[in-house]
Amino acid sequence: MRLEDLNYFLAVAETGHVGRASEQLGQTQPALTKGVQRLERELNLQLFERTPKGMVLTTVGQAFFERAREVRFAMDQAVREANDLHLGKVGMLRVGVPPNYADYFGTTCALLLQQRPAARVQVTIGLNDRLFAALRVGDLDLCISAQQTPSAPDFDQQALFSDNLHVIAREGHPLFLKPRLQLADLAQAAWLLPGRKVVARRTIDARFTENGLPPPNVVVESSSTSFSMVSMVRATDMLTVATESSMKRPESRGLRAIPLREASWPRRMGITTRRGSYLSPLALRFIEMLHQNKPAL
Incomplete structure (x- = not known):
């Protein structure tokens, strides 16, 4: 052949x-x-x-x-x-990064390039549906992503840090005035969410299904993070989701987490690689540095 x-x-x-x-x-x-x-x-x-x-x-x-x-x-x-062997362990690193963690990636990457000035890095910014697809076909060496439970059989995961997910709304939203707020009240609201293949969206849909409720009424579906469109949430009665780290940023001013246990999810961020794939010395060093430079959330 x-x-x-x-x-x-x-x-x-x-x-x-x-x-x-x-x-x-x-x-x-x-x-x-x-x-x-x-x-x-x-x-x-x-x-x-x-x-x-x-x-x-x-x-x-x-x-x-x-x-x-x-x-x-x-x-x-x-x-x-x-x-890699021919070039003396110097090569190309291809990393997928969600928009929320571009700063974390950028800081760690800068440190890597100080140590390996001959290295080259390709960065793909996107949500985990796009990153996982690229990882599966070999277009990425690794990605920073929310950890799947259970992990996909073709992936390996390494946990880095916790960054929980919360349903958020604008200050003054009518939901904050309800005396006995329930998840069913959120099901009646309009939502801004990422697409159905994104882990966060699937997690939210599953929570509603588990409670016998229809999935959220998604009025705006975003190919980026919901938090990148918070100006729309701030100006309307739409709900969306955001991480704890996002809520600490200046752009989160005027937004609040919904005070409901069912409206929050524990979430771990980590490194995802394709099971059995070759990881260059450069990739292995970058993974070490991601662990060493975890953000304080």
């Missing part, structure tokens, strides 16, 4: 189209078509259904795709490890 044929197959499977895959790889469409056909002959399997709209993986092809992607990931890891 030729390695280039495997790469051709993966590119076509990921794009669903020979033309787009050829542009991505810088190869001609006939070369990709021949490579995929050659691979199918060698495996004696039909990997794709050819349709007018593109290439669709068969059931067997989907299973092979999952395994082949793992092989490519392992090859990429082997190349990175060899390059």
Whole structure:
């Protein structure tokens, strides 16, 4: 089996189209078509259904795709490890960071670059749905994230610090005047929240479901942290969630946590890596420094 044929197959499977895959790889469409056909002959399997709209993986092809992607990931890891050895343990570090913890990352990264001035760092800022997806396909070495319970089977987690989550509202919100506030009262409010794939959103939805309530009425869904849009919360009766560390910032002025036990969640932040992946000496040193420079919350 030729390695280039495997790469051709993966590119076509990921794009669903020979033309787009050829542009991505810088190869001609006939070369990709021949490579995929050659691979199918060698495996004696039909990997794709050819349709007018593109290439669709068969059931067997989907299973092979999952395994082949793992092989490519392992090859990429082997190349990175060899390059690290060749370059004297200096290399590229790729880190995913939620917006709320960019300062913590930046301070620690500055210390790392003082110690390793030849190092290079790529930073992806985003919520954990985006970061976990990038981690799974090998585009990140590690990310700072809320810890999942239980952890996903393909991830390893290292706890760093606690930063609990609270439902918040503007000062003077009618909920603060209710004599016997209940979670059901929050279910009737309008909300600003991140998307459904984000851990914080799933945690909130689960709390409402556990109490026999419908999920929050999300009026505004944000691809960033809810706290980045607190001006909207401050100017309306919408509810959102924020971490304890966020509530200590100057921008939280005029906002309060809802005084209800069910409206808060314990949360640990930590380091997430892909299970079994290669971590360069640079990545391992950065992880050490993240532990040494944990923020005082």
